[in-house]
Amino acid sequence: xxxxxxPKLEPNKAQSGVSQYNExxxxxxxxxLKRATNVLQLDLxxxxxxxxxxxxxYTALVLIVDNPGLRQSQLAEAMxxxxxxxxxxxxxxxxxxxxxxxxxxxxxRAYALNATLAGRRLCEKATMAVKQHEERLLHQLSPExxxxxxxxxxxxxxxxxxxxx
Amino acid sequence: xxxxxxPKLEPNKAQSGVSQYNExxxxxxxxxLKRATNVLQLDLxxxxxxxxxxxxxYTALVLIVDNPGLRQSQLAEAMxxxxxxxxxxxxxxxxxxxxxxxxxxxxxRAYALNATLAGRRLCEKATMAVKQHEERLLHQLSPExxxxxxxxxxxxxxxxxxxxx
DNA sequence: TATTGTTATACTCTATAACTATA
DNA sequence: TATAGTTATAGAGTATAACAATA
Numbered sequence: 001x002x003x004x005x006x007p008k009l010e011p012n013k014a015q016s017g018v019s020q021y022n023e024x025x026x027x028x029x030x031x032x033l034k035r036a037t038n039v040l041q042l043d044l045x046x047x048x049x050x051x052x053x054x055x056x057x058y059t060a061l062v063l064i065v066d067n068p069g070l071r072q073s074q075l076a077e078a079m080x081x082x083x084x085x086x087x088x089x090x091x092x093x094x095x096x097x098x099x100x101x102x103x104x105x106x107x108x109r110a111y112a113l114n115a116t117l118a119g120r121r122l123c124e125k126a127t128m129a130v131k132q133h134e135e136r137l138l139h140q141l142s143p144e145x146x147x148x149x150x151x152x153x154x155x156x157x158x159x160x161x162x163x164x165x
Numbered sequence: 166x167x168x169x170x171x172p173k174l175e176p177n178k179a180q181s182g183v184s185q186y187n188e189x190x191x192x193x194x195x196x197x198l199k200r201a202t203n204v205l206q207l208d209l210x211x212x213x214x215x216x217x218x219x220x221x222x223y224t225a226l227v228l229i230v231d232n233p234g235l236r237q238s239q240l241a242e243a244m245x246x247x248x249x250x251x252x253x254x255x256x257x258x259x260x261x262x263x264x265x266x267x268x269x270x271x272x273x274r275a276y277a278l279n280a281t282l283a284g285r286r287l288c289e290k291a292t293m294a295v296k297q298h299e300e301r302l303l304h305q306l307s308p309e310x311x312x313x314x315x316x317x318x319x320x321x322x323x324x325x326x327x328x329x330x
Numbered sequence: 331t332a333t334t335g336t337t338a339t340a341c342t343c344t345a346t347a348a349c350t351a352t353a
Numbered sequence: 354t355a356t357a358g359t360t361a362t363a364g365a366g367t368a369t370a371a372c373a374a375t376a
Contacts, residue, residue: 022243024227024292029299029311030205031224036318037202038245039325040195056366059196062189073334078187080203082368087336109334109375127189134194140320145313146194152314153201155305160204221343238357247345252359274352274357 040137047133051126052096056081058126060089061115064099065123069112071104098122205302212298216291217261221246223291225254226280229264230288234277236269263287 025031041055048058059079064070076086090113093099098119101111115123138146190196206220213223224244229235241251255278258264263284266276280288303311 022228022231024231025224028295029303029315030202030209030295032315032318032322033198033202033205034220035245036321036325037195037198039322040198043325044195054365055199059190063187066187066189071334080200081366083335084337084369085367090335107334107376111335130193130195137321137324138194140324141317145317148310148313149317150194150197152306152310153197156201156302157197157204159302159305160201160208219342236357246343248358249346249360250344255358272353272357274350276358 040134043133043137044130047129048126050129051122053122053126056089057092058123058130060086061093061098061119061123062127064093064113065115065120068114069102071110071112073110075113093119205299208298208302209295212294213291215294216287218287218291221254222257223288223295225251226258226263226284226288227292229258229278230280230285233279234267236275237278238275240278258284 044055048054051058053061056079060075063075063078072086072090073083075081075090076083079086081089090099090101094101097116099113099115102114104110104112141149209220213219216223218226221244225240228240228243237251237255238248240246240255241248244251246254255264255266259266262281264278264280267279269275269277306314
């Protein structure tokens with residue numbers, strides 16, 4: 001029993017189950033951006049699941065691995081995450097002994113974040129998995145297309161950063 | 166007091182306050198996508214605030230305005246939202262008398278969603294505001310660039326829809 | 331006085347199971 | 354039995370205020 005009584009409601013129903021009911025939304029850049037991001041995030045979630053990492057914990061781990069000695073406040077700024085929310089992310093990584101909080105001798109308020117060997121290894125494996133998953137989703141996009149998209153996204157970020165709320 | 170003791174940590178600090186600490190993440194398409202989406206979503210949030218609409222309520226309103234008689238389940242599918250979560254969104258719009266739930270005579274389980282005059286008017290005004298906000302963020306992108314990006318995002322969505330979890 | 335990390339809290343979005351009333 | 358809408362609930366992500374220790 002299909003629900004095709006009203007043909008207007010199913011203009012281009014894809015095999016994926018995604019329907020298009022609209023024109024207004026299709027005219028909005030942000031709508032396309034959000035939908036595609038959701039798809040990629042969902043895929044990323046599955047890619048990270050075997051490593052018991054989520055988007056935020058993975059991103060934090062990558063940044064710590066690549067920037068030894070990073071402070072929590074710097075990490076929070078780099079990830080656009082509020083400091084209070086950063087704490088639980090760091091707690092999670094630390095409890096799994098993927099990173100450690102080292103006291104900074106010159107500023108006893110702060111912690112210098114460093115990845116453990118296990119953290120670096122997990123990060124490497126996870127990144128490989130993430131890249132594989134991404135490639136599966138992006139294989140239809142030419143290198144030029146990818147470059148253009150990333151350039152556009154970077155531009156948006158720059159403009160947005162300068163726009164007052 | 167700047168925090169530039171470690172120059173490696175601030176390779177290209179922008180005026181926006183956004184720092185780049187990384188190479189691994191910059192190689193990930195999804196990272197750029199998420200960051201840009203965050204910027205656009207934040208801007209959209211501010212654009213919709215005067216109308217007391219959020220991203221989800223706005224999207225639902227648009228779809229109902231453009232597709233009179235839509236069922237809740239169809240709306241949920243179109244928005245990639247679970248049916249239970251759809252209920253509260255519809256409740257919100259209905260309590261503000263922007264839409265109404267009409268019983269479907271041929272299927273008394275279902276509701277046909279229809280926008281009120283107030284709903285259509287608010288939708289129109291909100292859409293104008295959203296487009297203005299978007300234009301401010303996207304004015305640096307040429308029409309060709311936008312087309313390419315939207316084409317790429319659509320491709321990702323299609324591929325992602327067909328990828329098994 | 332300002333900053334780092336922290337606690338507590340609240341709101342939004344998301345996801346699942348189970349119920350009701352219809353079909 | 355299957356579906357439409359609903360309820361309840363739990364998990365993430367996000368945001369703000371306020372605190373202790375330190376600068």
